[in-house]
Amino acid sequence: MSEFNRRHFLMTAGLAAHSAFAQTASQRVRTAVIGTGNRGSYLLQGVLEHPEAKVTAVCDIKPDRLDKAATLAARDNPKALRDWRQVLERSDVEAVYIATPPHLHAEMAIAALKAGKHVYCEKPIGITPASVRDLVKAARSTNKVFQAGQQMRSYRQIGEAIRKIREGAIGDILMVKAQRHQGADLPHDGPSGDWYFDVKKSGGYLIEMSVHNLDVCNWVIGSHPVKASGFGGIALYKNDPPGRTIFDHGSITFEYANGIKMSFTQNVFHPRGLPAGGQYVYVYGSKGAVDLLGGTTFYPLDSKGEPKELAPKQEEPRHAHITAFYSAILKGTPSPADITVGATAALTAILGHEAMSKGRVVTWSELGVEL
Numbered sequence: 001m002s003e004f005n006r007r008h009f010l011m012t013a014g015l016a017a018h019s020a021f022a023q024t025a026s027q028r029v030r031t032a033v034i035g036t037g038n039r040g041s042y043l044l045q046g047v048l049e050h051p052e053a054k055v056t057a058v059c060d061i062k063p064d065r066l067d068k069a070a071t072l073a074a075r076d077n078p079k080a081l082r083d084w085r086q087v088l089e090r091s092d093v094e095a096v097y098i099a100t101p102p103h104l105h106a107e108m109a110i111a112a113l114k115a116g117k118h119v120y121c122e123k124p125i126g127i128t129p130a131s132v133r134d135l136v137k138a139a140r141s142t143n144k145v146f147q148a149g150q151q152m153r154s155y156r157q158i159g160e161a162i163r164k165i166r167e168g169a170i171g172d173i174l175m176v177k178a179q180r181h182q183g184a185d186l187p188h189d190g191p192s193g194d195w196y197f198d199v200k201k202s203g204g205y206l207i208e209m210s211v212h213n214l215d216v217c218n219w220v221i222g223s224h225p226v227k228a229s230g231f232g233g234i235a236l237y238k239n240d241p242p243g244r245t246i247f248d249h250g251s252i253t254f255e256y257a258n259g260i261k262m263s264f265t266q267n268v269f270h271p272r273g274l275p276a277g278g279q280y281v282y283v284y285g286s287k288g289a290v291d292l293l294g295g296t297t298f299y300p301l302d303s304k305g306e307p308k309e310l311a312p313k314q315e316e317p318r319h320a321h322i323t324a325f326y327s328a329i330l331k332g333t334p335s336p337a338d339i340t341v342g343a344t345a346a347l348t349a350i351l352g353h354e355a356m357s358k359g360r361v362v363t364w365s366e367l368g369v370e371l
């Protein structure tokens with residue numbers, strides 16, 4: 001096996017052994033959602049649509065959010081709880097979704113795994129190296145399913161394009177250029193405003209949002225970066241909202257063990273009309289290049305060659321990532337976003353954030369997490 005394929009294999013082999021503890025398919029998995037805000041409500045809806053799931057508890061510290069969730073899930077008559085630890089004590093909860101602000105994810109996920117629950121934990125699974133390390137340890141010490149909310153791993157078109165790239169469709173990968181630019185900041189007085197702009201709670205834009213895009217870069221490269229350098233800052237939204245500690249732009253270069261360079265930029269002032277769209281993952285190979293987020297058209301280097309689709313455009317199934325979670329629990333299929341995927345994505349974002357914050361080259365080994 002080549003070094004490239006060996007790394008890919010190591011990253012995707014993950015928890016294939018889950019089949020050993022799959023539940024029988026006739027059971028409905030008794031499920032709780034902790035944190036029923038914007039994302040938690042969306043996940044709750046997905047759980048309700050899943051034929052093999054039943055909502056037995058919902059949990060939020062905000063009474064209005066909790067009431068809304070209990071109403072949404074009224075069909076299943078769930079317990080409505082304000083204390084997440086009480087959710088984990090319940091014997092009628094087998095699986096939990098964690099959709100609270102990022103700084104709480106690792107602590108809640110570790111406690112849930114220790115309580116014997118299957119865990120679907122929103123991204124980023126942790127915002128510090130220590131929290132990711134502790135969660136990796138907890139996930140690997142149990143036979144319960146752990147899935148990160150890195151749902152792009154369940155996008156069939158991207159998965160299919162990456163399979164073609166592995167088969168040599170674009171030649172050897174030479175370089176990746178990716179960005180996550182948005183036309184605006186998150187609303188300052190919106191529901192997430194009480195945590196998002198505090199770097200100690202969200203981790204910042206790169207860790208909280210770009211973690212999706214960085215995960216796709218890791219996925220296609222089949223590895224994780226070994227070092228990063230970069231710069232970031234607050235250019236437009238100075239002290240806006242007051243006390244803001246997260247950057248509004250940044251530029252980072254990552255280097256992977258196989259020598260591939262990945263250049264990543266982010267900002268929240270990208271006008272819609274600009275010709276280059278706000279988000280892309282350009283993968284440059286020795287035969288040509290493809291944008292994994294832009295329809296997967298392959299553009300050959302040879303100017304005589306015609307552009308062609310690497311993977312057909314297709315309707316992505318609704319809530320595919322939620323289906324994957326229940327499939328891992330009930331059928332033992334490997335999760336597409338297991339602890340290795342979730343931890344690698346979070347650590348890549350943390351690496352980039354540290355490089356920008358420290359203004360120097362930061363190495364993967366400095367993070368001190370064995371994967």
Ligand SMILES: NC(=O)c1ccc[n+]([C@@H]2O[C@H](COP(=O)([O-])OP(=O)(O)OC[C@H]3O[C@@H](n4cnc5c(N)ncnc54)[C@H](O)[C@@H]3O)[C@@H](O)[C@H]2O)c1
Pocket residue numbers: 034035036037038039040059060061062065082084099100101102104122123124149150151191192193208
């Ligand atoms: N996978 C995705 O594409 C995606 C999309 C959006 C958000 N997210 C992630 O989901 C998480 C939540 O984001 P959001 O936009 O829903 O934020 P939000 O502020 O709308 O929701 C968070 C909820 O958690 C609740 N909460 C806070 N502390 C709690 C505690 N101790 N116990 C119980 N509940 C608590 C809050 O009251 C709030 O209702 C974040 O990690 C975010 O990154 C993921």
